[in-house]
Amino acid sequence: xxxxxxWDRIKLNFDFACLDTEVNAWKCGGEGHFCDGAGHSQRxxxxxxxxQSTTVYxxxxxxxxxxxxxxxxxxxxxxxxxxxxxxxxxxxxxGRLTNKYTEGxxxxxxxxxxxxxxxxxxxxxxxxTVRLPSRNLA
Numbered sequence: 001x002x003x004x005x006x007w008d009r010i011k012l013n014f015d016f017a018c019l020d021t022e023v024n025a026w027k028c029g030g031e032g033h034f035c036d037g038a039g040h041s042q043r044x045x046x047x048x049x050x051x052q053s054t055t056v057y058x059x060x061x062x063x064x065x066x067x068x069x070x071x072x073x074x075x076x077x078x079x080x081x082x083x084x085x086x087x088x089x090x091x092x093x094x095g096r097l098t099n100k101y102t103e104g105x106x107x108x109x110x111x112x113x114x115x116x117x118x119x120x121x122x123x124x125x126x127x128x129t130v131r132l133p134s135r136n137l138a
Contacts, residue, residue, distance in 0.1 A: 051085035056085055059093070061074065068132065073130065077127075078126045078128070082122060082124060089118065090117060091116070093113060093115045095111045095112065095113045097111055107134040108131055108132075109129070109130055111127060111128045113126045
């Protein structure tokens with residue numbers, strides 16, 4: 001039964017499947033995201049599990065929303081994965097303000113956002129536009 005379920009999943013995503021050279025059998029390509037040792041058969045030589053990009057997008061979004069606070073709003077977030085994120089990497093997301101402007105009654109800022117690992121290697125780049133509350137100085 002387990003084999004049948006796995007094979008159905010492979011058939012549904014055959015473009016995402018890969019051939020395991022050790023056992024000469026097809027398997028789901030997503031296995032490298034959660035099984036140590038699976039990465040070696042998926043064009044990745046380290047052999048340890050690596051993060052899914054969508055998971056890291058969520059981590060970045062969470063970090064930005066924490067910075068924005070309860071009264072802010074994330075209007076746009078663009079991400080570009082540049083390097084593989086391995087199991088055990090410690091991620092640090094940093095931002096730099098690139099523009100500050102007003103559209104109607106909204107106070108917006110554009111940010112350049114980078115995520116790096118514990119070695120300082122930039123793993124993901126991107127940009128964001130956020131709406132922040134403004135202090136009324138009247």
